[in-house]
Amino acid sequence: MNNREIQRRDAEQEALVRALDAKKRKRILIKVIVWVCIALVLLVVIWLLLKNCSGKGEQPSYSFDPLSGDYGSGFYEQELDFDIFTDEVYADKDIGVRFYADNVEEYFLPEDRDDATSQQKLFIDYFNAAIHGDGKTLNTLFTDEYFENAGKPIKKYPDKFQMQKIYGIRVEKTGTVTTENTSDGTVIYEHYRVSFIIKDNNGKFRPDLPEEESSIPLIYDVITSQGESKINRIFEIVYNK
Numbered sequence: 001m002n003n004r005e006i007q008r009r010d011a012e013q014e015a016l017v018r019a020l021d022a023k024k025r026k027r028i029l030i031k032v033i034v035w036v037c038i039a040l041v042l043l044v045v046i047w048l049l050l051k052n053c054s055g056k057g058e059q060p061s062y063s064f065d066p067l068s069g070d071y072g073s074g075f076y077e078q079e080l081d082f083d084i085f086t087d088e089v090y091a092d093k094d095i096g097v098r099f100y101a102d103n104v105e106e107y108f109l110p111e112d113r114d115d116a117t118s119q120q121k122l123f124i125d126y127f128n129a130a131i132h133g134d135g136k137t138l139n140t141l142f143t144d145e146y147f148e149n150a151g152k153p154i155k156k157y158p159d160k161f162q163m164q165k166i167y168g169i170r171v172e173k174t175g176t177v178t179t180e181n182t183s184d185g186t187v188i189y190e191h192y193r194v195s196f197i198i199k200d201n202n203g204k205f206r207p208d209l210p211e212e213e214s215s216i217p218l219i220y221d222v223i224t225s226q227g228e229s230k231i232n233r234i235f236e237i238v239y240n241k
Contacts, residue, residue, distance in 0.1 A: 063146055064218060064234045065154045066208045075203035084131070084163040090199050093167035095131060097124055101173040119190065119222055122229040123171050127196070130205055133163040143223060143232045164206075165199035168215070188224040193217050193237070 085091050099106045099120055106120070110128045113121050122141060129138040135157030147154050175191040195217035198209050209216055221233035 061150065061233070061235070062152050063149050063154060064236045065149070066206050067155065069208060071203065071207040075207065076200035078162045078200070078202040080133075080160065080162055082163065084165050087165065087200075090165045090167070093165070093199065095127070095167050095169070097127055097169045097171055099123075099171050099173075118224055118227055118229040119173075119192075120171075122222065122231070123169075123192070123194070126231070127166055127169055130164045131166050133161045133204070135159050135161050141231055143230045146230075146232055146234075162202045162204045164202070164204070166196050166205075167199065168195075168197040170195050174219070182225075185226055190222045190224070192220045192222060194220050 096107050096109045097120070099108070106116075108116055108120060108124050110124055113124045116124060125137065126141050129135075129141070136159040139156045147156060172193045173190060174193050178189045180187045180189070195215040197213060197215050198206060201207070201209055206216075217237055219235040219237060220231055221235070222229050223232045224230075
């Protein structure tokens with residue numbers, strides 16, 4: 001074998017070694033890239049989980065308190081002792097409560113409350129107290145947690161405030177009922193979508209409501225324990241834009 005053939009063979013072997021080394025380096029590089037991508041994905045997932053947990057701790061769910069907002073001064077002037085039922089137009093309005101649950105509608109006036117469930121009695125009493133400006137009764141229909149409001153206290157209603165010309169009341173049970181067994185028995189948690197209209201709004205109950213014939217529904221969280229129902233939270237409805 002002459003020198004030229006030896007040199008050609010050595011060159012071919014060297015080229016083969018370089019090609020094998022290149023393939024090996026390429027495989028190693030691909031593995032490194034894959035593991036780096038996996039690590040980055042895991043880091044992003046962990047970051048999102050930590051952010052979510054931390055956000056829940058920093059932003060408790062506060063109840064909606066319409067009396068804490070500034071809605072201006074354009075309200076109907078009404079004396080504290082004015083009897084709204086002397087208004088003939090309002091006297092003809094329907095002040096009954098219409099309940100909707102499981103595709104069934106029920107209707108109750110205040111005098112019908114004995115035939116109602118605990119949850120229905122809660123709303124019958126709630127609107128009857130609001131209509132009559134009976135803050136003393138109204139305050140008993142909420143849990144202590146509602147007024148504590150996760151560290152952002154809600155003021156209780158004064159024992160007496162201006163009567164409210166409320167009508168067109170609609171209470172609809174929404175979502176799934178959940179129950180919890182405690183030492184005091186079964187506790188029921190429910191959600192209700194509640195809406196109504198106020199004629200000649202004097203701003204002492206729902207100053208956020210717009211002109212007459214309009215309503216802004218809210219979600220009421222209701223807790224029932226030992227046969228007694230109370231309002232635990234009230235939330236605004238967030239509509240997707």
